[in-house]
Amino acid sequence: MEDIGILMEKWREVYREKVNSKKRNGEGVTLTPENYFNVIRPFFMKVSPEDKEYVRTFRMVSYGMLEYSPSLRTLILRGAGYNLASRLVESGEIRDIEDLPKVFLNQKIGILDIVDESFNVMKINIYECMSCYKAPPIGRTLCDFEAGLIQGAMEKLIGENVTREIYCWGLGNSFCGFEVIFE
Numbered sequence: 001m002e003d004i005g006i007l008m009e010k011w012r013e014v015y016r017e018k019v020n021s022k023k024r025n026g027e028g029v030t031l032t033p034e035n036y037f038n039v040i041r042p043f044f045m046k047v048s049p050e051d052k053e054y055v056r057t058f059r060m061v062s063y064g065m066l067e068y069s070p071s072l073r074t075l076i077l078r079g080a081g082y083n084l085a086s087r088l089v090e091s092g093e094i095r096d097i098e099d100l101p102k103v104f105l106n107q108k109i110g111i112l113d114i115v116d117e118s119f120n121v122m123k124i125n126i127y128e129c130m131s132c133y134k135a136p137p138i139g140r141t142l143c144d145f146e147a148g149l150i151q152g153a154m155e156k157l158i159g160e161n162v163t164r165e166i167y168c169w170g171l172g173n174s175f176c177g178f179e180v181i182f183e
């Protein structure tokens with residue numbers, strides 16, 4: 001993980017460009033096994049060469065759920081992420097906000113970057129996300145599991161919040177961006 005700092009800086013540049021541009025989000029393309037299952041994540045590939053198979057398996061499950069019912073998939077993945085994060089806080093694996101990026105890295109979910117922490121809003125990005133990295137612009141977000149994880153962890157650590165995914169490869173962006181709004 002030597003060059004993760006440099007990598008994060010490059011990703012922040014992509015994020016800044018997006019935030020400053022007014023380009024419309026993509027849509028109209030359909031998700032298929034051909035354009036979704038096979039992806040090479042440069043950072044995680046370096047960490048473990050079998051990353052491609054790991055992501056492929058996860059996406060097979062995720063795609064199956066989407067095909068069966070997009071709304072059920074959202075509900076279940078969000079709930080699963082939320083419950084998991086609550087458990088990780090209770091078991092002490094996540095003790096504070098700084099532990100969240102570590103868990104995301106260790107479980108190879110993605111590179112988590114807290115870009116803004118203000119009074120009642122927090123902005124969190126994910127790069128090379130397991131759920132959506134390099135996915136085509138399908139006009140919807142894909143990272144409900146990740147959103148649930150963030151929401152659950154933040155609820156246990158800070159308080160009740162609404163977590164929304166604003167940027168996603170599924171929306172035509174090159175990263176995921178979440179907004180956590182505390183009540």
Ligand SMILES: [Zn+2]
Nearest residue numbers: 132143168176
């Ligand atoms: Zn996403």
